[in-house]
Amino acid sequence: MLKTLSLPVMAGLAVCLSGCGLIYKPTGHVLAHYSQDEVVPYVMGSGDMDMSACGTGMGQNQLLSSFSRVIDRPSNVLLTTNLLAGLCSESQAQEADLRFQRALRAGDTASARDARTEAQRLYRRTALRRYQTYKDTVDAFGELGDDKCPSLGNDTEEIEHLVGTLTSVQALLSDIQASSSVGVPQDVAAKAGREAECMDNEKWWGIPNALQAVVWLSVPGAAPDGADPWSQLKQAADYGESKGMPMAAMLYAVAGYGQSDEAKEKAGIAQVARIYNDGVTPKEYLILGEVAYNQALFLSDRIWTREAGKRTPFLALGDFPGSEDDGATADDTDFDADDFLN
Template sequence: MGTYRNIAAVAALSLSFFLSGCSQHMMRDVAASGMVGFSNDYAAPWFLASEDTDVMCGMGEGLSAMTYPMGPNADALVPMLSLASGMCADERSKEEELRYIRAIRRNDIETAQDARTLQKRWLALAAKRQYFGYQAGVRAWGEPGKTCPALSDRNDQMSYLMGLLLGLQAFQSDFSLGGTLVPSDTVSKVMSGMSCLGSDDFWGVPAAALSMTEIILANAGDDQVALDVGYAKLARASAVGERDGVRMVQALQASLFAMQGKEERVKQVIRDHVTSKKETPASVEFKLMDKMATRTIKLVSDKLWTQATGQRTPYGKLGTFWDDKPTLENALDIDDLL
C-alpha cells in the first residue's frame, strides 16, 4: 500500500510538472526548433524555388498565426513569413492607390477619398507586419549596427537579410503615414547590418541598399558628384543581380526613380528588366525572389500606365508604354481587347 502511495505521489508530481508553465515552454521550444529545422531543410528551399508569388502571399498570412506564438526559437523563421505577409498588405495598398488615381481622373471625389482611406489602412498593416518581422530578426541575430552576428549557413544569412529588408520596408511604409511606429534610427542600423553580408552573394542587394541611402542623402544635399557615384554603385549592384538571375535590385531601382519622379529612368529600368529576363533565366534556386522583383516592377509600371491612361499595364505588355512610337511588332492585337 505504501509503495502504491509513493508511485501515485511521484506520478502526481510528474503530471504537475508536465502541466506547468515551465514544461509547456519546453514543449513549445522543442516544437519551434523542429519547425525551423523542417523549414530550413524542406519548406524554404521548395518555397524559394517556386514561381507562384501568390502562394508566398498566402503562406505568409496563413502560417503566421501558427508560427508567431512559438516563442524565441522560431524567431529566425519569422522574417520570411513577415516579408510575405507584408507584401500582401503592401500590394493591397497599391491597388487602392490605383483606384484612387482612376477616381481622380473621373473627378469622382467620394471614391477617391474612400480609396485613399483604404490605401492608408493597408499601408499601416504592412508597416506593422514588416516591423514585427524586423524585430524578430533583431531578437534572433542581435541589434544590427553593433557587431556582425555569427551566421552559420545560408539559411541564417537569408533570415538576417530578410530581417534587414523588412526594417527598410517598415520605415518606408510608416514614414508615408507620418512615422509613428518605426524609430528613425532603424535605417542607419539596417545599413550597418548590410555590411555584414557579402553583396555579391546576395544578388547585389546589400550594396544596392547602401548606395540608395547615399543617393537619398546626396540628393537632399544637392551634391551632384556624390549622386553620380551613388547611381554608379547602384548600377553595378543591379548588374550582379541580372547576372545571377535574381533581379531584386532592379525593383529597388524602379521604386527609387519613381519616388524621385524620374519617369524616363523608371521606364528604362522596366525595359531593362524585361530584356534581362529574356536573356538570363531566373535562378533555379531562388526563382521566387526573381518573380517577386518582377511583381514589384509590374506594380510600378501599373501606376505609370494608370496615371497616363486610366488602366494598368496591358496583359503581356510589360516593358512597353502608352507613348512608345508604334511599330509593326507592337501594333494593337485584337486579342488585347478580349
C-alpha cells in the same frame, strides 16, 4: 462519495495537462527547426508569390509565433513569415492605390478619398508586419549597422539576414505611406545601409550594394564622401542582370520613383522585365524574382494609370504609353468578343 471520486479525477486531469505542456516544447522546437531547414528554402524557391505571401506568410505566422509562449521565439523563421505577410498586405494596398489613381483621374472625388483611406489602412498593416520583421531580424542577428557583423552559419541564414535587412528599410517606407502612424524609427534605413557592408555583394547578385545606394539616396548625409549612389546602383542592377536576378534592377526603379526621376524609374522597370523574361533566375530563389517583377509591375501600373487610365497591358511590362510599342497589341482594344465566342 462524489468528493472521493473527484480527487483521482482531478489528479488525473492535472497529470494530463502537465503532459501537454511537456509535449508543447519539443513540438515547438521540431516545428521551428523544420521551418528553418525546409519551409524557408522551399518558399525561396517558389515561383508563386501569392501562395507564398498570402498562403505561407499569413497561414504559418501565428502558428509559429504561438510557440514563443513555450520556447524561445523562432525569430529566424518569423522574420520570413512576417515579411511574406507584409508582401500580401502590400499587394492589397497597391490595388487600392491604383483605384485611387483611377478615381482621381476620372474626377470622382468621393471614390478617390475612399480608396486613399483604404490604401493607407493597408500600408499601415504592412508597416506593422515589416516593423516586426525588423525586430525579428535584430533578435536573430543583432542590431543592424553596429559595426559588428553577425556570424552566419549557412546560405539560409545569409538570405534571411539579407531580406530581413531589406524589409527593415521597406518598413519605414510603408510607414511613410501610412502617414507615419506606426512610428518606425527614422534611423532604421541608415542602420540597414551600414549593415549591407556585412553581406557578400557578388554572391547575392548585387542586392547589398543596391540596398546601400538606395539608402544613400534616401537619407540625407548617409553617403560617404566621394560616393556616387546612382553609379553604384546601376552597376548593382547590371551585375544582377548578368546573374539572372532582377532585385537590384527593381531597387533602381524604386529609387527612380522615390527621387521623382521618371527616366530612371522606367529604365529600371524595363530592366526588370528584360531579366525576368529571360527566365534564368536562380531556381533556389525564384520568389525574389517574383517580388521584383510584381513591384516593377506596380510602378508600371501607376505610370499607365496616370497617363492612360488603365493598368499595364497583359504581358507588356517594359512598354509605356506613347512608346512605339506601348502594349497595344496585348490590350483589350484588339479583342473581338464575337470571334472568341464563335
